[in-house]
Amino acid sequence: PSLPTLCNHLSPPSHPSLSPSPPLPPESKPMSAFHFLRALSQINKSTPKSSLLLRSRRIRQAAYVSMACRAGRSRLWSRALLRRLQRRSRLRYLISQRTRAGIAPKRLKVVRPRSGEPSRAEALRRLVPGGPGMDYCSLLDETAHYIQCLSSQVQLMQKVVGSISCETPQP
Amino acid sequence: MLNMLMHRPVSGTNTSMATSDRNLLDRLKWHQPQQGSYFTLSNRCYANDSYLLASCIDQENRPTTICSSYGKDKEEESKQQLNNRYTMLGSSPLQKESTTSASKKRKADAFHSGKVGCTGDGTVLVVKPEVENQQSNSNDKKKETSGENSKENSKALAPMQDYIHVRARRGQATDRHSLAERVRREKISERMKFLQDLVPGCNKITGKASMLDEIINYVQSLQKQVEFLSMKLASANSTLEYNIDEFFSKEMDPVSSTTCPPAGMPCEPVALSYLPFNNSEQAVARGGLDMALDHPELALRRTMSAPAAVPEAFMDSCYTVTTVNGSSVTWDTNMRSCYDMMKEPIGSFTEKTKWLHH
Incomplete structure (x- = not known):
């Protein structure tokens, strides 16, 4: 039913007027928290209260999107994440022509697994978004950044949950 | 035995270093003169303030030092570290110091004659101490070879700014593939160290496979946590x-x-x-x-x-x-x-x- 929440959320990097996306300001941490919370309230308003699963999925997507937007377009994993989510939402909703024209999808060349790297690297590739296209060196690099962003996002969400659970007064 | 000392500020901004190996191979120039072989590979991704000092010491007390420092303030520090390495080895630091300064001067001269742009703010320092008894005469030969090399390199890589000099130890493979492989392994180990600092409980683990397992577990747990928290928020x-x-x-x-x-x-x-x-x-x-x-x-x-x-x-x-x-x-x-x-x-x-x- 709701086109606006996620699609709007996904649109900014692909806006033709905004590209190339401006570098993130130093105060981007509260800003991304702000974006995430706005997306939350949007989801809350738009999706029906009954379907818990749908809402949790949307919230998860919003969390990932705000994380990727904070990381910026220079990171491989954030680009891959945004592209994946956008493709998914493209299938699900109708997106305006402008948005579709905005991103020129960059092809990730698929590197065959090296003989020298450990076998567990494949598992890591599957976990990190955009991992299959990276070589091992940049995979480790992106993993480090991804872990940082993910943990800060988890902290943010924990804070929100904590503020909700402890501030809820008993009626 | 390969002992690596890596002194580089590990930071998130330094990630542009992640060039692919193919790229590295293209930039790698190799020469093989009679005395030893110097390898110059240019990597403009190293920032000016970052420097790399790696010293390889083999078992026969024959130190071979790869040192490239950018920024004049770092130079003294790296020299100090070199001296420390030498004193650890038990050989006289003064002699090595003289070699260090001499080769540095040689290198600087060579760069001047070769019109390399990196002499402006960065100095490149190559140390190649030999076995003590043939030090004096080998110095002269080295002078020539290093001069030649740097001239050729500067001709080939004139627009490049920063250089890493890699010197192969005796007995190590010196073709460009194995050299690039060595550089890549260095990068990987550096990143592994960074990840080790990042992932909690990863400090005690030795071995890359188990470390990777730990990293994978951590990422999975974080993703699951996001899922769980979004469930909670949805409710x-x-x-x-x-x-x-x-x-x-x-x-x-x-x-x-x-x-x-x-x-x-x-x-x-x-x-x-x-x-x-x-x-x-x-x-x-x-x-x-x-x-x-x-x-x-x-x-x-x-x-x-x-x-x-x-x-x-x-x-x-x-x-x-x-x-x-x-x-x-x-x-x-x-x-x-x-x-x-x-x-x-x-x-x-x-x-x-x-x-x-x-």
């Missing part, structure tokens, strides 16, 4: 509007007190960023996420529906926190009204959470 969403303001007041307080206070100016963009509730141009100018697009909808909601106090309270709280730091009177009253509005959803929420917990 608790009905009270969210109530909490957003409060959360923001909490969030903004440390920000405005830690980062902003001396100037006072940086507060304003933060405060302005909340304006898009009223002003859609601001959102477009800031490149914000989706404010411009769903702003009309919000406005509609505000005018039509009963809980109109929510966005206003939100705005007011933001303004009081960011602009007037001390006064929270209006904020309190707004929170009261907000709380009154949200009473029924809270009730339903607690029921839901009870259902969830059981």
